[in-house]
Amino acid sequence: MPERYRSIIDVHVILERGNEILLLERQGTGYCDGMLHLPSGHLDEGEPVTEGAAREAYEEVGVRIDPTDLRLATVVHHRQRTDLARVGMFFATAHWDGEPYNAEPHKCGKLLWCDPTVLPSNTIDYPAAGINAYLTGTPLALHDW
Template sequence: MSERYRSIIDVHVILHRSGEILLLERQGTGYCDGMLHLPSGHLDEGEPLNHGAAREAREEVGVTINPDFLSLAAVVHHRQRSDLARVGMFFVAERWKGEPYNAEPHKCGKLQWADPHLLPSNMIDYPAAGVRAWCDNTAFAHHGWADQG
């Protein structure tokens, strides 16, 4: 009997204010260094989605978010490569405590606020798909699948 399919679950946080969203420049990670991403990470075993998103925001940009103030903005089914897919859960923080700062300088070069409708050219495609889905009020998107047309 074959084992059931499993996928990595990612949680992404959209912090927005004054018409802009917060992006982080990856540095020293070996994956898309120099490119922009949202505060994000992997869901931990046994962790509710909104709690994982709040944890990642705290770890990466030092803000405190009550998980109850995170609204699901979009789901992106991302095919990273032929043998690896991920499900990205994109949450919007309705409010948070603290001023965002670079809490992981060993993984992040800088923080940058950007217009979500005019994403910088060095934004990683996968989180950009989630931001576009949120902007378009689309609940689901897929990225990297050959049949997406």
């Protein structure tokens, strides 16, 4: 009997400030260095998705988010390679405690507040797909299938 399908679950946080969202420039990770991404990461074993998203926002940009303040903006089923797919849960919020700062300077070059309707050209395609789905109210997006 074939093994059940399993996928990596990613959590992404769209921090909303007026008409802008926060993006991070990756550096020193070996994956898309110099490109922009949302505060994000992998869900830990046994962790609810909203708690994972709040944890990642705290680890990466130092803000504390009550998981109940996160609203599910979209889900992106992303095919990273032919043999690897991921499910990205994109959450949005305009409510957090603290001022965002670069809490992981060994992984992040800088933080940028950007207009989500005109993303910088160096935004990674996967989070860009999630941001576009968030803007259009699309509950589920397929990316690179």
